[in-house]
Amino acid sequence: MHATTTAAILALTSFTALTQAAVHTVDVGESGLTFSPQTLNPAVGDTVVFKLYPQHNVVSGSFSSPCLPSEGGNSSFFSGPFSNTENGAKKFVVNVTSTQPVYYYCAVQKHCQQGMVGGWNLPSSGDDIKAYASAASSASSASAPSALSGGQLQDDSQLASVTASPSSSSPSTTGASSTSGSATTSAGGAANTSNAADVMNVPGAMAVGMGVAAMFL
Template identity: 35%
Template sequence: MSPLTNTIVLAIAGLATQASASTIKVAVGKSGLTFAPDTVTASAGDVLEFHFYAKNHSVVMGDWTDACVPAKTGGFYSGFFPTAANTSNAEVFSVTINDTTPIAFYCSQNTGSHCKNGMVGVVNPSGENTLEAYQAKAKSVSSAESPATVFGGVVSAAPAASSTGTETGASSTASSTSSSSASASTKPNGAASLGVSSVTGMVAIVGAAALFVY
């Protein structure tokens, strides 16, 4: 296989993976000091889309050893989203999952000790890295920590008429989670969006290029 052929095959595979990714919506503070769902199973390429409710919450990727403390490597932080009662914020925070490594996240609001009182969540729990284990550790902390700046995801306008749940289809590509930080982007703190029409067009271009390989 020539270098050009290999590049085309990899490009098509990457676009196909992106087109089949799921957007997993997580409600932050909609029903008190909770994430809903608080336990998520996600594949590489899936996007966590955090929707914020009253009063003023954040989401931080946490360290498994020290609860309510930001991850020591990579991770993400949304910043705070002040939101009026009985409404959802006009913006969401989206993070792309790079792999299936277990991830803990928490709200770093210290007024009300949100993390300490169980406002945490887990992606792909496994072994000792579970929601219950992280909540148990959080009970003993005096306060939660917030990173200095927003990073690791995309802040964007909330989709129209959205509701918490899971959607399948092409999703905005936000950078990133697990073991790496956000990459440069046309948007603050994240990567540019790539919708279904863009994916279709790029597959057509790549397919046309393949005609000239041999």
């Protein structure tokens, strides 16, 4: 009985932490060459949803090499070639796995050099967003990885359970598949063939939590 109760407490604690994860939305190019908001401060376990608008993408980078993709690691991501992004219809979903600063930019044409940069958990001085934008303005070129990575493309129906409330769960990466083609930084873009992965069903998770709670009765 003691072991069962302990397991139930641990499961309920995990469920509580899950439902308290926050969802942060970033508009990518809705109002010109901008990420809005430009910076944010998510916690580990939160989800960042990049709402993609036409002729823009998002690529993670490093402060030391502005407008160039970061090399591997858990915080590396690229939304892939853009298509079907009218009115922000397509979203790129990234899970936050670290409190370390993450810088990102748009790799289309000269957007990065023209100030289309952003980041999360950045310092308030020194290597801040203003310094990153200043360094990016002197970059000779911008580039992106060859294929979508580090996140998932979703449409509005798949994101319903994520954005239903500020305490929605992060998207599941289990069993996700991607057949994205090569990236492009041209204004025209290329067709994205990435298959969107399922998002964790919040009502289903609540049912699990209720089942756990019932174990105490």
